[in-house]
Amino acid sequence: MSLDSDSLPPSTSRDWFFPTPPKYPKYPRRFTANPRISFPYCPPKKPSFRDVSETAPTPYRDFKYARTRRRVDVSQRSQRNKASDEANGAVSAKIEDVSAAKKVSKIIGVSVRDLKNRWHMAVSVAVLITVFSSLLHKNFSLQNQVNELQGQISKSNISIGATNSIEQEIDHFPSKNLKILALILSITLLSVPFLIFKYVDYVSKSRSLDNISEEVSLNKQLAYRVDLFLSVHPYAKPLALLVATLLLICLGGLALYGVTDGSLAECLWLSWTYVADSGNHADSEGIRWKLVSVSISFGGMLIFAMMLGLVSDAISKKLDSLRKGRSEVVEKSHTLILGWSDKLGSLLNQLAMANESLGGGIVVVMAERDKEEMELDIAKMEFNFKGTSVICRSGSPLILADLKKVSVSKARAIIVLAEDGNADQSDARALRTVLSLTGVKEGLRGHIVVELSDLDNEVLVKLVGGDLVQTVVAHDVIGRLMIQCARQPGLAQIWEDILGFENCEFYIKRWPQLDGMQYEDVLISFPDAIPCGVKVASYGGKIVLNPEDSYVLQEGDEVLVIAEDDDTYSPAALPTVWRGSLPKDFFVPKSTEKILLCGWRRDMEDMIMVLDAFLAPGSELWMFNDVLEKEREKKLTDGGLDINRLVNISLVHREGNAVIRRHLESLPLQSFDSILILADESMEDSAIQADSRSLATLLLIRDIQAKRLPFRDTQVHRGSFSQGSWIGDMQQASDKSVIISEILDPRTKNLLSVSKISDYVLSNELVSMALAMVAEDRQINDVLEELFAEEGNEMHIRHADLYLREGEELSFYEILLRARQRREIVIGYRFANAERAVINPPAKSERRRWSLKDVFVVIAEKDE
Numbered sequence: 001m002s003l004d005s006d007s008l009p010p011s012t013s014r015d016w017f018f019p020t021p022p023k024y025p026k027y028p029r030r031f032t033a034n035p036r037i038s039f040p041y042c043p044p045k046k047p048s049f050r051d052v053s054e055t056a057p058t059p060y061r062d063f064k065y066a067r068t069r070r071r072v073d074v075s076q077r078s079q080r081n082k083a084s085d086e087a088n089g090a091v092s093a094k095i096e097d098v099s100a101a102k103k104v105s106k107i108i109g110v111s112v113r114d115l116k117n118r119w120h121m122a123v124s125v126a127v128l129i130t131v132f133s134s135l136l137h138k139n140f141s142l143q144n145q146v147n148e149l150q151g152q153i154s155k156s157n158i159s160i161g162a163t164n165s166i167e168q169e170i171d172h173f174p175s176k177n178l179k180i181l182a183l184i185l186s187i188t189l190l191s192v193p194f195l196i197f198k199y200v201d202y203v204s205k206s207r208s209l210d211n212i213s214e215e216v217s218l219n220k221q222l223a224y225r226v227d228l229f230l231s232v233h234p235y236a237k238p239l240a241l242l243v244a245t246l247l248l249i250c251l252g253g254l255a256l257y258g259v260t261d262g263s264l265a266e267c268l269w270l271s272w273t274y275v276a277d278s279g280n281h282a283d284s285e286g287i288r289w290k291l292v293s294v295s296i297s298f299g300g301m302l303i304f305a306m307m308l309g310l311v312s313d314a315i316s317k318k319l320d321s322l323r324k325g326r327s328e329v330v331e332k333s334h335t336l337i338l339g340w341s342d343k344l345g346s347l348l349n350q351l352a353m354a355n356e357s358l359g360g361g362i363v364v365v366m367a368e369r370d371k372e373e374m375e376l377d378i379a380k381m382e383f384n385f386k387g388t389s390v391i392c393r394s395g396s397p398l399i400l401a402d403l404k405k406v407s408v409s410k411a412r413a414i415i416v417l418a419e420d421g422n423a424d425q426s427d428a429r430a431l432r433t434v435l436s437l438t439g440v441k442e443g444l445r446g447h448i449v450v451e452l453s454d455l456d457n458e459v460l461v462k463l464v465g466g467d468l469v470q471t472v473v474a475h476d477v478i479g480r481l482m483i484q485c486a487r488q489p490g491l492a493q494i495w496e497d498i499l500g501f502e503n504c505e506f507y508i509k510r511w512p513q514l515d516g517m518q519y520e521d522v523l524i525s526f527p528d529a530i531p532c533g534v535k536v537a538s539y540g541g542k543i544v545l546n547p548e549d550s551y552v553l554q555e556g557d558e559v560l561v562i563a564e565d566d567d568t569y570s571p572a573a574l575p576t577v578w579r580g581s582l583p584k585d586f587f588v589p590k591s592t593e594k595i596l597l598c599g600w601r602r603d604m605e606d607m608i609m610v611l612d613a614f615l616a617p618g619s620e621l622w623m624f625n626d627v628l629e630k631e632r633e634k635k636l637t638d639g640g641l642d643i644n645r646l647v648n649i650s651l652v653h654r655e656g657n658a659v660i661r662r663h664l665e666s667l668p669l670q671s672f673d674s675i676l677i678l679a680d681e682s683m684e685d686s687a688i689q690a691d692s693r694s695l696a697t698l699l700l701i702r703d704i705q706a707k708r709l710p711f712r713d714t715q716v717h718r719g720s721f722s723q724g725s726w727i728g729d730m731q732q733a734s735d736k737s738v739i740i741s742e743i744l745d746p747r748t749k750n751l752l753s754v755s756k757i758s759d760y761v762l763s764n765e766l767v768s769m770a771l772a773m774v775a776e777d778r779q780i781n782d783v784l785e786e787l788f789a790e791e792g793n794e795m796h797i798r799h800a801d802l803y804l805r806e807g808e809e810l811s812f813y814e815i816l817l818r819a820r821q822r823r824e825i826v827i828g829y830r831f832a833n834a835e836r837a838v839i840n841p842p843a844k845s846e847r848r849r850w851s852l853k854d855v856f857v858v859i860a861e862k863d864e
Contacts, residue, residue: 178257186254237310245303249275252296259288275300324371324394331362331391332410335775338397338433339417340367340374342687343451345381346746346768347415352388353501354776357565360387366395366406397433400440409442413775416450418474421685423453423602431457434465444468447778449771455606456640470781472770475603478742478763480788483610485761486595486674486740488797490830490837492761494857495795497839498562499769504840506773506780507566508535508543510558514571520549520820524577524813526561529569530827530840532859533560535779543782545793546825546859560783562827562840575845577813582821583805590616594671598658598697599678600625600632605641608651613790614862615648622652624667625680629653658697661704669701670708674738677701679763687744687764694741695748701739793859798824800854812844815856824860 230236252271257264273280274296281293321327335351337344348363355361365374374392395402397416408414416433418426430450437448448469450461455476462469485492497503507529514522522531533545537556545560553559563569593615601607604623611621623632632653636643643651656663658677669675677697683690743749744764774781786792803818803826804810810818812826819826830837832853839857 180258184258186251186258241303241306241310244306245275248296248299248303252292252299255292255296256289259286259292271296275303326394326405328404329364329391329393329406331364331407333412334362334364334407334410336406336408336411336414337363337365337417338367338414339419340365340369341417341420342744343417343764343768343771345378345383346765347417347772348378348381348385348388348390349383350501350769350772351775352383352385354772355388356386357567360385360389362389362391364391364393364406364411366393366397366402368394368396370394398429398436400436403436403440408437408444409440410445412446414444414446414448415771415775416448417771418451418453420687423475423684424457426453427457427461431461431464434461434469438465438468449774449778449781451767451771453602455603470774470778472767472774472781472784474763474767475601476606477767477770477784477788478761479601479603479607480610481766482676482678482740482742482761483607483614484794486676486738487593487614488795489738490797490855491795492740494797494828494837494839495766496769497837499766499773501769501772504562504564506532506560506777506783507563507569508558508560508777508779509566510556511571512555514553514559515555515557517553518549519547519551519553520817521574522553522559522571523816523820523825524575524844525571526563526569527572527844528840528842529561529563530816530825531559531561532825532827533783534558535560541779543779543786545783545786546823546861549820564840575813577811577817577845579817580810580814582803582818583801592616592618592620593673594620594622596622596624596667596669596672596675597678598624598675598701599680599694600627600682601678602681603639605636605639608636608641608646608649610790612646612649617648619649620652621649622654622667622672624654624656624658626655626657629655659693659700661700664697664700665704669704670737672737674740675701677739677741679742679744691743691745691748694743695752698739698741698752705737787859791862794862796824796858796860798856798858799852800829800850800856801852803856804850804852806852807849809847809849811847812841814847816844819856819858822860824858826856826858828857830855830857 230240233239249268249271252274253264253268256262256267256270260267260270262270270280274293278297278301281290281297284290284293337347344365351361351363365378367374371392371394374394378390378392393402393406395405397403414437416430419429420426430452434448434450437444448465450465450469450471452458452461452471452473453475455473458471458473461471481492481495485495498505514525517525519531519534525531533543534547534551534553535541535543535558536554537558538554543560561569595611595615597604597607608621611619615621625632627635633643654667656666658664658680677694679690679694683693740761741752742761742763743752746765749765770784774784787794802822803815812829816826828837828839828841832851837855837857
């Protein structure tokens, strides 16, 4: 049996790319001749890629066709071939047997596996057929049920549709009728106002034709009623706008209900959207719907235009009220100033200094001026408010509503300023203001400080205001102060220091630790203050200035002191002070004086009576002004002055103009002890004009005096002006006589302070200081009234030789106790080479050397 490629098993077949190799190697081994020896089957070696021919596959070669390269003998060759043939035959037989056996075993294995696979497949098919048949049965059953349900649903839908169609047919007629009725109703309501207006106009015309007499037509009456309603009621305009908006929404909703298929609620909401936003009608469909939506949107635009107008008007009114100062002030414990005058700047400055220790305060100013103008004028004032806020409001103090607007009932002090102008009219207005304040229903928490121009009106104001009112008579205070300063040069500066809050001022406070102590010991118990009096509780709270040394403080008594501030002083342990003795007895000789009054004041009679009380008998009072002599006597008599009752002075009248030099030259100016230049009554409406007139009079008088002096080179000139200059001559003349000028405008103060030719009195500033001090503490008014009165205690300037000897070293406490031997209270001193006095000096226990040219400021009883 030949070993062909077809006879090999399938597993031994090769790919077409690699030809089938021979069963044996290309060069077979030499076989032995022994036929018993069998060789096992060796699979052919797989040829490598490089052994394969690139042109054609190597054809199959059998062993019997193999060529032998070795040369052998022919005999051996034949034997050898025969032996090999036999061996090959045996091997081939073996191989065929083995391959046949393998084929049989393989066929048997394949048949067994096929049988098992077929059995499993049959079982699976049977199971699948069973499951599929059951599912198919269930599907058919469910499909039948679905068909039955669909049939029932279709029957139900048919019955429901029939029912709905019947109901729609039933409801269609009423709904349609309602929509038509709503459309007709909206058109009717919309046309009602026009019909009413036409009817009113027709009735008015018919009445005017029937009645010849003049009668107001009906349409005018209706227009008046509407106008009255809108003007009287504050919320009438917003209410009318709300009613118009609701009416438009309702009418629009009814109209939409008539032209659309929506419900009434939906149509009302749709109408509101058209009113609120005019662009919402763009989605309307149909000519009727569009027409109604455009009408509603147009009405909505009108409504919102009116609303914007009302809102803009309300905002403008609010801003205007804020700008004009009509809003309410929500404050408490504030200082309220009613009125406006030239004193306001100085008053605000003093109040700011008084509130500095508290970190600032609130000052409210209400006057009949524009708020912006008041704020602009206050901003121009050149001083530091030191934390104090100034609030301006426009209003009248005679109107209770305006007073409530500035929280008058919660103010701790109310200051009523006198108006610039006529004194009688100013005091009359102040009286009406006090009446308005007493009429506040809530009551007043603080006291009222009223500035008056005439002393005669003080009684009436106090009668109306009662205990709430404290009065400061400006003319009276300035007049008395001018007289004191004329008799004691330098006293004006001391009053400025005491009345103002910039340096030291009066304070009243209770100190329980001082109860049972004599007043003499109380005087030296305060290192940082000077006691001046006692508020006696047993006398109903009366303030006693300069009491006896033996007075013992009782429970409830308060001590009046001069200190820098109310929190800068307190009592300490008593120091050891040597009293000593006075160098000489005190004696003030009264000599006749000659005084000139330039100008005319409305309280001239009061000044004359005060001078008559102060001056020595035989003194002369010259009156130089442009008022006729007969008219002067009449005015003095009308003011309550009896010339025949004057004891110490005699009046000398001269007529002339104080700003004309030749008129002044007719007077013996060099012979007067003191000259008082008054702010003339004819110029009291303008402070600048009055000050200009006073300044011109001062310069003319000083010039005339300088030219009449017999010598000019013996005095030391003050200031930096050279000897022989015109101001230097005037300064030399001022050493010979005292001139007191009444100054109304604070700006004039600088001119006189630089020239130093007059011991001036700044009247408006002093009055403002007094008002501020009384506003802070109403009890201080009693102290000021006594110091300015004809009787009682007053300020004095004493020479040092009354208390010490030349070169003596003393402390301030020792001088204070020496002065108590004359019932005097030393409050300060001024050195000979100093321009200003020192009030409430520090280091009171420290000794120093004094000069006899020094002067002391004391509080003592008036000289007899």
